Amino acid sequence: MNPRIRLIGTIVILLLLVIGVNIAAHGSFLEPSNIVRVLRQITYNCILGVGETFTILTAGIDLSIGSLVSLTGVVMALLANSLHLTGFALVAVVLFAGIALGAGAGYVNALPVVRLNLPPFITTLAMMQVALGLSYIISHGRPVPLTSNAFNSIGIGTFLGGLSAKLHLPALPIPVLWMAAVVIICALLLEKTRFGRSILALGGNEEAARLAGIAVRRVKTMAYVISGICAAIAGFLYMALFATGSPQTGTGDEMLNAIAAVVVGGTSLAGGRGTIVGTFFGALLIGLLDNAMNLLNIDSYLQKVVLGAVILLAVALDEIRKRYLAAR
Amino acid sequence: MRSIGKSFPGVRALADVSISVRSGEVLALVGENGAGKSTLMKILSGAQPADTGEIFIDGERVHIASPRDAERLGIGMIYQEFTLVPQFDAVANILLGKEPQRGFFLDDGEAHKRAAALVAEFGIDIPLTRPVGELSVGIQQLVEIAKALAKNVRVLVMDEPTAALSEREIDRLFEIVATLKGKGVGIVYISHRMEELARVADRVTVLRDGATIATRAISEFPIDDILQAMVGRPVDARFPELPALAADAPVRLSVEGLNAAAVRNVAFSVRSGEIVGLGGLVGAGRTEILRAIAGADRATGTVAIDGAPLRARTPNDAIEAGLAFVTEDRKAQGLVLGMNVLANTTLAHLDRFARVLGWLDSDAEERATEAMVERLRIRTPNTAQLVSNLSGGTQQKVVLAKWLLGEPRVLLLDEPTRGIDVAAKAEIYELMVGLARQGVAIVMVSSELPELLGMSHRIHVVRNGSIVATFDRADATPTNVIAAASGAAA
Structure with missing residues (x-):
């Protein structure tokens, strides 16, 4: 099944939902300011989901991303506070260090997977505990407020505010641009490069890929490294948003929500099939649902029940459509 | 019934x-x-x-x-x-x-x-x-x-x-x-x-x-x-004429002292333009011999192509040295069923299409794939067709296309016609003959006796991981090959 066709299901559900909710919410749902709010809210989940997509495409999984958000956030905050740099230089150094840490953690995740054939579920579960523990140890369990305000514009700034004001449109938050950049770069990486083709091939049939001369271990390792990098970027944006590196970020549902976005976006947990754009729409669907339920004043506990049901429904519909197409 | x-x-x-x-x-x-x-x-x-x-x-x-x-x-x-x-x-x-x-x-x-x-x-x-x-x-x-x-x-x-x-x-x-x-x-x-x-x-x-x-x-x-x-039929009637082997055809592939799990001290050589058949019972070690040569499994021993020994033994090294390995089970080892004809065809030679930063030149991929579709008469509506939608014979041609894209000097074929219809079989035989004419050295494992007898210049019979008998085309008969394969006295 072509992943692009699978994606259509998600988009159709999305449209129906949007129209229905907009009517119920007397038009407030489709207001530009609300749309921008949703985009800002899904930024972190989407970036984490994009990274997760790579590991899931290899028929693996990365459970450690939530903890890595916490660890990279704390480390970057401590580093920012200890460096005698200002402005862009500080941001660049801190971001680079955070990405290196995320990439390193991803590499460590992958090492036992490719060398010892351990299941990624186990190695990343271990990393999830280790990274969160380290995050609490180095922060002494307390949030680390940033002393510099160099990060403010990244966390809460907007893009081309003047232009949007003239057009009577809400300005795009900077994190949304980060999300767009991650989605576009990763989508091109997956669809248009040798690395992406190799990921899809080894997820679809690892033995065939190996016999075709693809460096299976290296490609798999890169999937976990990318996942770690995406976690670091999410950690960086969280830190910039709250002007704090907090160990408590990443202890919640981040990882599960990211996996939900991937799966709702049409990527197969069995590997080999899926798209980055699909993950974006998966995150968008979940984000719109959250937002809609808030607008409609749905009880927050009930929201969780609905969200779970929607995840199941989206994947089940996809499966049914797949069977229907296969039977023809 | x-x-x-x-x-x-x-x-x-x-x-x-x-x-x-x-x-x-x-x-x-x-x-x-x-x-x-x-x-x-x-x-x-x-x-x-x-x-x-x-x-x-x-x-x-x-x-x-x-x-x-x-x-x-x-x-x-x-x-x-x-x-x-x-x-x-x-x-x-x-x-x-x-x-x-x-x-x-x-x-x-x-x-x-x-x-x-x-x-x-x-x-x-x-x-x-x-x-x-x-x-x-x-x-x-x-x-x-x-x-x-x-x-x-x-x-x-x-x-x-x-x-x-x-x-x-x-x-x-x-x-x-x-x-x-x-x-x-x-x-x-x-x-x-x-x-x-x-x-x-x-x-x-x-x-x-x-x-x-x-x-x-x-x-x-x-x-x-x-x-x-x-x-049922005279044994070689449905096979094309094999090209005569030039007396001075150089050795293309030489295998010496090859040992691996289920492979014991195997040595043989194949000359340019020669088709060597490996016969034997299922489980005798024929597939394992091919896998060891292709670097798919751990093995010791020397494998040389045109006199140059392969150094590191990975599938990638073997591919770069001009070796192609068409596996027995195309669904398990040959194809990525969820990918299309194009992606499967270019999979083993992506470096040829990779530009800066690994960016794939999709136009070049498309051209190369279309050339292969034409050359092998692959029956597919277009190169974007998922291979899982193709018939067995067509799938097998896609696997062949993947390997022929590299213009290999040595071609290893494991049960190349298993489970495909008669017409596709005939096309694959023709293709083998054409490649042999161009000087490719071919090793074919086949459990179909007529195919083995009809498509080989020479047959090595494998039992318990070793070559136990060798027959030239003229001497090979169903009876003596089976006798050697099953260990019974001929």
């Missing part, structure tokens, strides 16, 4: 097949690969429905729509691949799905008693309480038989039961078969090993191209006649 017919999209697997097995008798079912044996047995076991025909058991017409029906009617199957749960012991495996219970709980004592009684009744000597995964393949086979017997079988189908057994284990298996006959079970025995038939079979039915060719008592059916019936 009377007048059974079965078609698959594009292939007529069974045209008009009738077989019968009597109570207390062993009917041997023989035929080349693709003759329809497996399909017939799948119909009998309820795994697939028949399109036409009827099935009778003890004179009564029956409908078998599912494996449950088959079980209820007393039809037992022993497949080549085991269906045991390796972590469970023999007792748990034998009684799987019908465990005795006391109230809500499993009754282990009763289960053990029943299993023990069963194996005693049939004289099957197996350890009952060890996980079957720890037992030898031969013993597992016996557990599998006991499991089938626990269902009160009236008809037992055994598919190549001796393929993985040692001589001693085979003796034990035949003793059990004799016991079963004494108890009135009718046995359908599928085998490629001609030398076994005289020992175990009462009657022989030969299938060919989805039809029954002959059924005779084993005493009136000499092995040579059975082979003749299986093959």
